[in-house]
Amino acid sequence: MSTVNIKHKGDRLYYAILYTVLGLFCFTTVFPFIYSLVLSFNDGYDALRGGIYFWPRKFTLENYEMAFAHPQIMTSFRVTVLRTLVTTVLSVGLTAMMAYGLTEKKLPGRTGIVFYFFFTTLFSGGLIPTYVLYRQMGLINNFWVFVLPGLFSFYNTVIMRTSFEGIPAALTESARIDGAKEMTIFTRLIIPLSLPVFATIALFVGVGNWNDWFAGAFYIQFKKDLVPASTLLYQLISEASFESSMSTTTGQMQMNEQLMMAKATGTTPESLRLTFVIIIVTPILMVYPFLQRYFVKGVMIGSIKG
Amino acid sequence: MTKALTLKGRDYDTKMSLGARMWKYRAFYFFLLPAIIWYAIFCYYPMYGVLIAFKNFKFNLGILGSDWVGLRYFRNFLGDPYFWTIVKNTLVISLLKLFCGFPAPIILALFLNEVRNVRYKKLVQTLSYLPHFVSWVVVVALLTKLLSPNNGAINELRQAINPNASSVFYLGEPGWFYPIIVLSDIWKNVGWGSIIYLAALTAIDPEQYEAAELDGANRWQKMGHITLPGIYPTIGILMILSLSGILNAGFDQIYLLQKPSTLHLSEVLDTYVLKRGLQQGHYSYSTAVGIFRSVISMVLIVTVNGISRRTSEVSLW
Numbered sequence: 001m002s003t004v005n006i007k008h009k010g011d012r013l014y015y016a017i018l019y020t021v022l023g024l025f026c027f028t029t030v031f032p033f034i035y036s037l038v039l040s041f042n043d044g045y046d047a048l049r050g051g052i053y054f055w056p057r058k059f060t061l062e063n064y065e066m067a068f069a070h071p072q073i074m075t076s077f078r079v080t081v082l083r084t085l086v087t088t089v090l091s092v093g094l095t096a097m098m099a100y101g102l103t104e105k106k107l108p109g110r111t112g113i114v115f116y117f118f119f120t121t122l123f124s125g126g127l128i129p130t131y132v133l134y135r136q137m138g139l140i141n142n143f144w145v146f147v148l149p150g151l152f153s154f155y156n157t158v159i160m161r162t163s164f165e166g167i168p169a170a171l172t173e174s175a176r177i178d179g180a181k182e183m184t185i186f187t188r189l190i191i192p193l194s195l196p197v198f199a200t201i202a203l204f205v206g207v208g209n210w211n212d213w214f215a216g217a218f219y220i221q222f223k224k225d226l227v228p229a230s231t232l233l234y235q236l237i238s239e240a241s242f243e244s245s246m247s248t249t250t251g252q253m254q255m256n257e258q259l260m261m262a263k264a265t266g267t268t269p270e271s272l273r274l275t276f277v278i279i280i281v282t283p284i285l286m287v288y289p290f291l292q293r294y295f296v297k298g299v300m301i302g303s304i305k306g
Numbered sequence: 307m308t309k310a311l312t313l314k315g316r317d318y319d320t321k322m323s324l325g326a327r328m329w330k331y332r333a334f335y336f337f338l339l340p341a342i343i344w345y346a347i348f349c350y351y352p353m354y355g356v357l358i359a360f361k362n363f364k365f366n367l368g369i370l371g372s373d374w375v376g377l378r379y380f381r382n383f384l385g386d387p388y389f390w391t392i393v394k395n396t397l398v399i400s401l402l403k404l405f406c407g408f409p410a411p412i413i414l415a416l417f418l419n420e421v422r423n424v425r426y427k428k429l430v431q432t433l434s435y436l437p438h439f440v441s442w443v444v445v446v447a448l449l450t451k452l453l454s455p456n457n458g459a460i461n462e463l464r465q466a467i468n469p470n471a472s473s474v475f476y477l478g479e480p481g482w483f484y485p486i487i488v489l490s491d492i493w494k495n496v497g498w499g500s501i502i503y504l505a506a507l508t509a510i511d512p513e514q515y516e517a518a519e520l521d522g523a524n525r526w527q528k529m530g531h532i533t534l535p536g537i538y539p540t541i542g543i544l545m546i547l548s549l550s551g552i553l554n555a556g557f558d559q560i561y562l563l564q565k566p567s568t569l570h571l572s573e574v575l576d577t578y579v580l581k582r583g584l585q586q587g588h589y590s591y592s593t594a595v596g597i598f599r600s601v602i603s604m605v606l607i608v609t610v611n612g613i614s615r616r617t618s619e620v621s622l623w
Binding site for chain 2: 014026039050094104109124148218
């Protein structure tokens with residue numbers, strides 16, 4: 001056992017530097033979040049004077065009251081929650097089916113089927129043919145554009161299949177001898193034994209959906225009640241960066257009017273934006289640390305076999 | 307004999323006809339069926355849709371009904387006044403990210419590997435994964451405030467050090483575009499990227515270190531002769547992946563961070579396809595640009611993988 005006694009002076013200095021550097025690294029990682037958290041709890045007009053970094057100077061909940069009373073922000077979160085739940089449930093179930101289908105090594109045509117899936121990771125039609133497909137399928141301005149395109153991923157399937165292959169073959173074989181159908185083996189044996197990998201894939205798919213702003217920005221046009229939270233935040237930032245020159249479309253008009261109204265209270269467009277950031281980030285923050293053990297394993301499998 | 311019994315005839319598969327074997331495993335086809343259909347629609351149909359690039363595509367005529375124009379749009383792209391700027395920007399951004407961003411997770415993993423306090427190590431790891439789980443939209447919202455010329459933290463810090471310093475609009479300043487792209491990319495991905503290296507590091511046999519200590523090796527010798535060689539294969543695999551993604555400069559990040567004042571440095575293939583295609587409606591032209599990018603990417607990954615397999619036995623497949 002190489003137990004480490006910090007006995008030499010050089011050692012002590014070494015560890016002091018190491019721990020300080022990593023401490024600074026953590027600070028740069030976390031500070032932007034703390035900064036906007038603090039500003040979201042501070043009066044927006046007071047914040048314009050600057051100088052707030054770690055603690056609110058003029059504490060207020062008005063930003064949050066404003067955000068939660070804002071009809072478009074609330075609609076956008078409903079869209080985000082709904083799309084995330086629907087996609088995650090469907091995707092995990094279907095990915096598991098696909099992964100289990102690939103575990104049978106003797107399946108006639110298996111190599112060809114694997115290549116059929118794998119090839120799509122090398123070459124894709126690209127943005128425009130995909131857009132044409134969505135238009136032809138009627139997915140533009142349709143809720144299902146958030147769900148259907150994200151149902152499968154080769155990477156996630158590989159992670160799941162590897163996990164399934166770790167289940168002792170003796171278990172499935174004995175179930176088969178007892179006359180169990182493949183469907184029964186899948187639902188009664190494979191799924192209960194693979195909950196960690198289900199959690200991992202659910203996290204990956206769920207976070208991806210929660211964060212997706214692209215579909216809402218380019219496949220949803222003039223339908224405000226289908227704009228997800230990430231897309232709304234994107235619209236707020238680009239509106240802010242292009243000043244008012246962009247405020248001609250209806251959605252942004254409403255946003256501006258709302259922000260004008262905000263001037264009566266202690267809320268500025270900036271403080272509302274940062275509050276929005278905190279509201280979007282919080283659910284993710286509450287989930288990922290608890291799944292760490294599982295997704296770390298998933299990443300390892302994915303990068304070795306993927 | 308016993309084996310044949312327990313396997314209930316599964317070893318006799320080879321003697322069965324193809325049809326009989328397929329029937330025997332029909333349940334697995336059923337499991338694969340939704341995926342096969344989905345891939346046909348969402349991956350292979352768009353591949354067929356690349357025909358758009360060779361046609362003068364009109365929505366009302368459909369893909370087949372539109373007129374053939376051959377390679378006109380590819381020629382147009384090669385003659386596009388922005389062609390070289392876009393290709394150059396794409397390569398410059400990717401290469402900058404590769405040179406600066408690739409070693410970062412390795413260094414973080416090496417640092418973390420030296421930490422003896424388990425709880426401290428775990429804390430640093432958990433925090434380091436955080437930026438991976440937020441979207442680029444959130445990152446850009448955070449950056450916009452941090453780097454704001456109106457009392458953003460960075461400008462305030464500069465002015466605290468030098469009261470005469472004037473505010474800098476970092477996000478609109480062409481000279482700051484690449485540093486911001488590279489640093490924010492590292493900030494977002496370094497923790498997540500370190501996972502795989504940490505896994506490789508923990509797989510190194512501790513006996514090697516003990517043997518080296520007995521031989522009087524110091525910390526740096528151990529790192530150079532045991533630790534680094536132990537993760538070379540992992541570095542190799544990830545290097546192949548990065549090299550083959552060289553035309554993928556990172557759409558979300560660049561699209562969200564570019565400003566009119568930085569367009570001459572920030573317009574890349576992906577953002578150009580989006581603007582010309584989805585925003586301006588030049589469907590055939592953008593598809594041609596997209597194909598240009600996809601084909602080069604595919605050739606790159608196959609070539610790099612082939613070279614690597616032949617020279618170092620490190621390969622993806």
